[in-house]
Amino acid sequence: MNRIEYLIDKGWDNVSKDELAEIRRLALMAQHYLAGEYAIKVPSILFGMIVMRLYEMKLKKKDIANKLKVSDAKTSLITKCKQKLYVYF
Numbered sequence: 001m002n003r004i005e006y007l008i009d010k011g012w013d014n015v016s017k018d019e020l021a022e023i024r025r026l027a028l029m030a031q032h033y034l035a036g037e038y039a040i041k042v043p044s045i046l047f048g049m050i051v052m053r054l055y056e057m058k059l060k061k062k063d064i065a066n067k068l069k070v071s072d073a074k075t076s077l078i079t080k081c082k083q084k085l086y087v088y089f
Contacts (some may be wrong), residue, residue, distance in 0.1 A: 001030060051079050 004026050007019050015023070054064055065075040077083035 004030070 006025055007015055007023050010019075034038045050064070054061065061075045061079060065072045068075070074083065
């Protein structure tokens with residue numbers, strides 16, 4: 001990161017093509033490292049998947065309660081693992 005900062009501080013007009021390539025290579029390495037270091041693991045249980053999907057869709061628990069036609073309280077209990085979720089097909 002120090003090397004990236006040093007090269008960027010030189011200014012875009014003052015870096016060579018090789019230095020630009022080095023910035024890109026180092027930035028990709030940093031991105032790869034951070035993606036592995038801070039990756040959110042996919043939950044293996046259903047309520048965890050639901051909570052993660054709510055977050056991804058920027059929905060609140062009451063939004064999903066409305067879609068499922070259940071009470072906010074029931075949705076809250078399910079996402080906190082205090083009540084089982086039953087799925088019928």
